[in-house]
Amino acid sequence: MTTHRFVATEWHNVLGTLPPAIRVASGDTVITETLDAWGIDKDDIKRRPGPNPMNGPIFVAGAEPGDALKVEIVRMTPNRATGWTRSSLAGNVVDPEAVRELPSREPVTWAIDRQAGTAQLREPVAGLEHLVLPLEPMIGCFGVAPAMGQAFSTATSAENGGNMDYRGFRPGATVWFPVAVEGALFFLGDCHAIQGDGEIVGTGIETSYEVEVRLTVEKDRRLVWPRGENATEIFSVGNARPLDQALQHATTDMFNWLKSDYGLSSTAASHLMGQVVRYEVGNVYDPAYTMVCKIEKKWLPAR
Known part of the structure; x- marks a missing residue:
C-alpha cells in the first residue's frame, strides 16, 4: 500500500466521467490540498471559479460498477489562517x-x-x-462519478455523493460510495472549518485543507446510497428534494442494510429502527437536500 501526494493542477465543478488526474491501487492513501468553495487556495490565490471546485478524479484500480468505494477520512489539517x-x-x-x-x-x-x-x-x-x-473540520463535497456518462454539478448531490455538507464527514469517519464507472473516479473538495447542521446560511466556514484519505475497493458490495460509520454509529445518507424524499431514501437504505449485513428480518429491523434511529440534517440549502439516518453500534447485533 502506497501513500500518494496528489498536487492538483486543475479542478472540476462537476462529478463525472473525466480523465483521471491520478491512478492509485486499492488500499492506497492520498494526501491532497483542496480549494475552498470559491476556488481559493492556501495562498489566497483564486485557482478556479466556484461552486466547490473538486480535486480529482482519482482512479482506483479494480473498481467496477457494482462495487463500493470505501473512503476513510484519516486527517484534515487547515492550511490557511x-x-x-x-x-x-x-x-x-x-x-x-x-x-x-x-x-x-x-x-x-x-x-x-x-x-x-x-x-x-x-x-x-x-x-x-x-x-x-x-474547529470541527468536515468535507462538504465528495463522491464518485455517476452512471451513464452523467456529470452532476458540485452544487448538488445524488446517489454518487456530491455536495452533502454533512457534519459527520469528518476525520475518523469511513464512507462508502456506490461505484458506477470503472475506477470509481473519486472527487474531493469544499472543506469546512466548522458548520451548523443544514448549512443554513449556505456555507460553513469555508477554507482550504490538507486532506488525507485511504481508498479501498470492496468488490460486489452493491449500494444505492452513500453509507458511513464512525467509532460509535453507522449511518445511511439520502439526497433528494423535497426533504421527506431524502429521509425516505436514508431510511430505506438503513432498513436494507440491517437486513443484508446484520441478518435482521423486516420485522426485527422495523422494531430496532423504530426505537433507536436518530436523524441528522445535512444540507437544506442546495438543489438536493441531505438527510442522515443513524443507529448507535451498541444496538446492532453481532456480525
Whole structure:
C-alpha cells in the first residue's frame, strides 16, 4: 500500500466521467490540498471559479460498477489562517414573511487559529465579540462519478455523493460510495472549518485543507446510497428534494442494510429502527437536500 501526494493542477465543478488526474491501487492513501468553495487556495490565490471546485478524479484500480468505494477520512489539517461565511440565513430556511427581515448576504472573514484550533469573526458583530468556536473540520463535497456518462454539478448531490455538507464527514469517519464507472473516479473538495447542521446560511466556514484519505475497493458490495460509520454509529445518507424524499431514501437504505449485513428480518429491523434511529440534517440549502439516518453500534447485533 502506497501513500500518494496528489498536487492538483486543475479542478472540476462537476462529478463525472473525466480523465483521471491520478491512478492509485486499492488500499492506497492520498494526501491532497483542496480549494475552498470559491476556488481559493492556501495562498489566497483564486485557482478556479466556484461552486466547490473538486480535486480529482482519482482512479482506483479494480473498481467496477457494482462495487463500493470505501473512503476513510484519516486527517484534515487547515492550511490557511482565514475562512469565510455568508452573513445571513438562507431565505428558504425561514418563513416566507421573515425573508424581508434577513440581513445582507455579504461574505465575512473568520480568523482561523491553527495552533489553538479555533475560529472567530475577524470583525466582531455586536453580541458576538467573544465568540470563539472550536474547529470541527468536515468535507462538504465528495463522491464518485455517476452512471451513464452523467456529470452532476458540485452544487448538488445524488446517489454518487456530491455536495452533502454533512457534519459527520469528518476525520475518523469511513464512507462508502456506490461505484458506477470503472475506477470509481473519486472527487474531493469544499472543506469546512466548522458548520451548523443544514448549512443554513449556505456555507460553513469555508477554507482550504490538507486532506488525507485511504481508498479501498470492496468488490460486489452493491449500494444505492452513500453509507458511513464512525467509532460509535453507522449511518445511511439520502439526497433528494423535497426533504421527506431524502429521509425516505436514508431510511430505506438503513432498513436494507440491517437486513443484508446484520441478518435482521423486516420485522426485527422495523422494531430496532423504530426505537433507536436518530436523524441528522445535512444540507437544506442546495438543489438536493441531505438527510442522515443513524443507529448507535451498541444496538446492532453481532456480525
